Amino acid sequence: MIDQDNDKIPIFKKWGQWYVFLVAVLITLIILFYFFTKQFS
């Protein structure tokens, strides 16, 4: 691993946007799982 972060960040412009996206996906998954549980239990 080279100590250069000049590579273009894929998809987003900033790493912070990646992190927010990951948290949003996790929250969405938990909500979906909650409704999935409610639907079939």
Added chain:
Amino acid sequence: MTTLDWIVLVITLLAIVTYGLYKSRTTRNLDGYFLSNRSMSWGLVLLSIIGTQASAVTFISAPGQAYTDGMRFVQYYFGLPLAMIVICMFFVPIFSRLKVYTAYQYLENRFDGKTRMLIAFYFLLQRGLSTGISVFAPSIILSSLLGWNIYWTNIFMGGLLIIYTMSGGAKAVAYTQQLQLIIIFIGMFLSAYMIVHMLPDGIGFTDALHVSGKLNKINVITTGFKNNGFDWSDQYNLFSGIIGGFFLALSYFGADQSQVGRYLTAKSMTESRVGLLMNGLVKVPMQFAILLIGAMLLTFYQFNKAPVFFNEVQVAKIEKSALSDSFHLARREYENITAKKKEAVSSFVQSLHADADVSAKTAEMKQLQQQSDSIRKKVKSWITSKEVGGDGNDTNYIFLRFVLDYLPAGLVGLLIAIIFLASWGSIAAAINSLASCSMIDFHRKLSKKEVDHEREYKLSKRYTLGWGVFCVIVAMFTYNIGNSLIEAVNVLGSLFYGPILGVFIVAFFFKKIKNANAVFWAAVFAELTVLLVFIIAQRRLGFLWLNPIGVSAVIFFSVLFNSLFKKQIQKINPA
């Protein structure tokens, strides 16, 4: 197993070993051997991270776990995406800037050599033992199901991968993991398809979900709260998953060399970060899909004959004991209930299709399931009784028993191959990391002699061979842990991960703590605290909580000792 299964199994395994050897050409120095010359793309890093974490038990036990306890196990992974973010923000830039081979090298820069060696020792101890158990876990399952000799199975499970791991180091590990995962995902998808395909006519995927859900197996989200408050002994719920799972994942991916060694192979910091973040994206849905196979299997066994106990070796034991007659009676009763279940579930699905009220049918299904569960519970208690002295947990055998009993020839061989491949992926990475830690954190540090790259490369190969042999030997002596193999690996990890991570957290976030002795003794006391809590609390505390306890203990003792040592120094050398 049929001849076709054997052909599929042998070809798959030989293909992996050959591919590993083919990909094993690397530069003859430590950078090439342990870090693939830092040349990997994020895709390879991602597959290597997944392949290292997902052992055979991930694919075998998870469906069994959902079959018996429901899908709530997925919550164990909820903290993982958050841990990936923290690692990308704080761990990756530091490891990258210092160009380390192992995570523990950083601790010498920040504190001192003895703190680095203590934490590296914790890692070697827990990873060495748990890798031995990781060799034994799938071996005992295969030898019980197929009647293979356990010693030979251990040698094949842990031995064959040594050939390419020793020869090609991190590069061979990463490339074989890529191929292994492709085969594993194809096999798991085919078996999931077969379960739904073999359901009776008129019973679809959604119906199967309804049946499984009514039988409490679609319990993906649970809070852990009961009538008298939060249940701290509950292993898997939303809170233990997010908090305990976060600390476990942070330690595992941030401070366990078997994972750190994977993303250090990336060609740039960006590739490392993307690999880790993609892992955070795919891990939860992947585990959900594997657990769903188990929930579907429960519905499948509502229509098909299920063994009262899935491990036939234990069944043979009880049949030879004084409890044999009682067991046969219980088994007959269990089979009668299965016949009733088939009718009740068919009737439930018909009502569902007709949009009729299903509450009465649901109650009937639940009652029958409770009856069969209580028979299984009784049989398990007989198996663990003094008269039989067996292993009463058959979770690991549920999915594979289905594979052997119901899947067509060829697919059985592929699924058995998957057990080997999944094991090899994680064991190879673990052995590679144990060798790198031994070489970098101990040999290089303690050796007074100057050696050239070629000599270091040869020594690293010997360490890889040594750790491979060590893990097979541990597997040979791993007996009587029996029912709790996966749990043993997880508990072993949780006993050490807290203090290991705690030292890294103090290093990153407590800049005022500079006294190396304070942190060293804090790590020692924190480990003793975790062991004490584990012994005192026993089963009353879920093992995931040991991780935050370990981290908090290191922080607490570091702050305390740092201020005490500072006062002592001030007394000796007053200003």
